[in-house]
Amino acid sequence: MNRKLVYLVFVALTAASAADLPSAWRFWRYSRAIQVPHADALNYITLDREVFSHSENQLADVRIIDDSGQQFPYEMRSQITLPPEPVRVPTTLREKSFVPGQFTQVIVDLGERSRFHNSLRVETPESDFINWVQVAASDDAHIWRIVNPRAPISRFRRNNLEGDRSVRYSENNARYLRVRIELAGDSFEVSDIEVFSSPITKSERPAEGAPLFSSLAPDSGVPGSETRWTVDLGSGNVPVAKFKFVTSQPDFYRAVRILASSDGNEWQFAGGGEIHRYVVGGKAEESLAVPCYEPSGQRYWRVEVLNASDAPLSAVRISAVMPLRFVLFHPAANRSYRLIYGNPRANAPQYDLARTLQIPALEAMFHSNLGSEDPTSNYADARPFTERHPNLLWIALGMAVILLGYAALRAFSTPSPADAEK
Secondary structure (H helix, E strand, C coil), rough: CCHHHHHHHHHHHHHEEEEECHHHCCCCCEEEEEEEECCCCEEEEEEEEHHHHHCCCCCCCCEECCCCCCCCCCECCCCCCCCCEEECCCCCCEEEEEEECCCEEEEEECCEEEEEEEEEEEEECCEEEEEEEEEEEECCCCCCEEEEEEEEEEEEHHHHHHCCCCCEEEEEEEEEEEEEECCCCCCCCCEEEEEEECCCHHHHCCCCCCCEEEEEHHHHCCCCEEEEEEEEEECCCCCCCCCECCCCCCCEEEEEEEEEECCCCCCCEEEEEEEEEEEECEEEECEEEEEEHHHHCCEEEEEECCCCCCCCCCEEEEEEECCCEEECCCCCCCCCEEEEEECCCCCCCCCCHHHHHHCCCCCCEEEEECCCCEEEEEEECCCHHHHHHHHHHHHHHHHHHHHHHHHHHHHCCCCCCHHHHC
């Protein structure tokens, strides 16, 4: 009796949390009500882990429908406002010199009417290195002011990692830059210094992303030359934007390699970079996050900190965040809307909105919340019968083999007319 009661309660709760969809949308397995705060204005939805997990074909099946069952156009973006692309500033290399045991020096001329600039990238054929760079600026190439006293550049090609050869510094419009690459051995070969103007304002900084998990300790039984984490996300539909590190180590610079796998056996390169922490002028500088690609169908992730000859980082742990996806739309007044997803046969929609949507800098946008996830109560599987019941094909094949075998036995056991006359 108790079991029957529990079953009836379960059925009742499931029915209460399910939702009917119009007949044209019965092939979508899940839906969520959209709580629209402002009609006739630009609204946006932030997709969460539930949508990623239950969506198909990398969000190609996401749709918005209104209460009349009509499809409603939307635009999906990874950022609501996009930061401006860095602009390269024309440069000429005026000097390359080397002070043994101290540094390699390059003087860069940006021209008489230089625009404001704040970052550079060192181009070099060197393959494996970690070096410190000092950047100074001058209007006349005689009196110099330090605009970045110490920043690292690196490359780890023996580990298939490009590292980072970019350096940011205090924005200025000085004509000359002096780049000193510190090293105690031979000179450092520089093929070019690329200089950029790349303004970043607070409003243009990318969103942090939604957390997937936090504070995961390293795997045990790994050689000290690397620190490793193996992560099972439970689903291959959830992408990872980056891994973040926490450690009590005061000063370090380590390369990081990221691998991904669909089955936990075969691994493929999925990103990499470096993490570091150091002190310059009494101020701590650090970078403790490494971005990764978003391969589809990757359930397992492996993160490796390459320690080389150094001891592993102290008290190191990782967390992960998934990339944000924003769905922008213009809801009409006196209408209700639902977000639907979970159709493996749906293709990505194409709307005029993708080509016509313009977001002025001062336009107000409103965040629409999503209700709880509802399974479709009148769901109809869109796959063909043979895909929905793959075992039936094998059963039919087995039955055919049995029948053919039976027919063959009957043929051998039945005497021919000539034999019967004898």
